[in-house]
Amino acid sequence: MSDSPLENIPHQSSLQPVELFLDDTIQFRCHKNIACFNECCKRIDISLTPYDILRLKNRLELTSNEFLAQYTVPYEMDASGMPGVKIRTADDNLACPFLSEKGCSVYDDRPTVCRYYALGLMSMRKEKSPTDEDAYFLIKEEHCLGHNESRTITVGDYRKEQDVAHYDEMNREWLQIILKKRSSGPTIGKPSARSFQFFFLGSYNLDSFRNFVKSEGFSNVYDLTAKELEQLKTDDVALLQFGFRLLKQVLFGEMSIAVKSDAMQKRTEQRREQINVDPDNPNQNYDGPGMI
Numbered sequence: 387m388s389d390s391p392l393e394n395i396p397h398q399s400s401l402q403p404v405e406l407f408l409d410d411t412i413q414f415r416c417h418k419n420i421a422c423f424n425e426c427c428k429r430i431d432i433s434l435t436p437y438d439i440l441r442l443k444n445r446l447e448l449t450s451n452e453f454l455a456q457y458t459v460p461y462e463m464d465a466s467g468m469p470g471v472k473i474r475t476a477d478d479n480l481a482c483p484f485l486s487e488k489g490c491s492v493y494d495d496r497p498t499v500c501r502y503y504a505l506g507l508m509s510m511r512k513e514k515s516p517t518d519e520d521a522y523f524l525i526k527e528e529h530c531l532g533h534n535e536s537r538t539i540t541v542g543d544y545r546k547e548q549d550v551a552h553y554d555e556m557n558r559e560w561l562q563i564i565l566k567k568r569s570s571g572p573t574i575g576k577p578s579a580r581s582f583q584f585f586f587l588g589s590y591n592l593d594s595f596r597n598f599v600k601s602e603g604f605s606n607v608y609d610l611t612a613k614e615l616e617q618l619k620t621d622d623v624a625l626l627q628f629g630f631r632l633l634k635q636v637l638f639g640e641m642s643i644a645v646k647s648d649a650m651q652k653r654t655e656q657r658r659e660q661i662n663v664d665p666d667n668p669n670q671n672y673d674g675p676g677m678i
């Protein structure tokens with residue numbers, strides 16, 4: 387079973403060991419007049435999804451490069467070194483940089499894990515299962531008084547209240563990439579540093595990814611219509627979804643983007659040369675079958 391990068395579980399002891407599903411009920415309410423208001427934002431450990439970054443960088447009117455440099459810190463999501471990003475906090479203070487005296491200064495664009503709290507989401511792919519499953523867990527931290535409020539609500543209705551379904555939908559393909567990568571293990575070869583760089587670009591650095599899509603190198607390889615290219619130049623969400631398809635193509639060979647025939651021929655020759663260099667280790671420098 388693989389867990390999700392969307393976990394926001396600061397201390398394992400805070401996690402209630404009961405799997406919850408959409409119809410299950412929790413007792414919880416968070417509101418502005420509660421005594422612990424903002425306490426949870428003063429000690430954060432928040433992983434960001436690609437759609438979180440898209441929303442935040444647009445809200446703050448920054449490029450993705452600027453946003454990543456100012457507000458995030460990289461980390462490895464798993465033992466293979468899959469790159470992730472978290473919100474950066476000061477060295478001596480774990481408060482969220484978006485916390486203001488009045489509360490969250492980016493509330494309408496707050497990240498997925500902030501929306502879910504005090505639920506943790508785990509997307510799982512059970513062994514031999516072809517599909518992913520979502521399960522939820524209650525996080526009970528001492529400072530959070532929301533659990534003492536009398537309101538009960540189903541997990542499904544809580545998701546609606548927090549407008550989280552849209553975020554999940556936007557990140558679904560990306561989560562599939564991570565789960566597939568983890569469940570495929572070593573059978574598809576060890577990903578190279580270049581694959582991880584490409585994963586980072588397609589996942590988190592949307593504006594630089596757009597420059598790549600606009601480049602001559604890209605159009606020499608991929609066969610997109612002028613209309614498709616134009617949309618990718620102006621529409622962030624379309625670009626993000628295209629990036630996920632391209633990542634699936636590059637990492638797993640799931641071909642959904644047309645490749646120019648002469649580029650395919652050239653790549654086949656390059657692959658042949660690589661295998662000739664080290665016939666005992668054809669997975670060396672593995673970049674995936676779908677072309678970058």
Ligand code: SF4
Nearest residue numbers: 427482484485490500
């Ligand atoms: S983004 Fe907003 S809700 Fe999330 S931790 Fe920061 S201040 Fe709190």
Ligand code: SF4
Nearest residue numbers: 416422424426530532
């Ligand atoms: S009730 Fe919990 S989630 Fe709400 S402000 Fe207090 S600590 Fe944060």
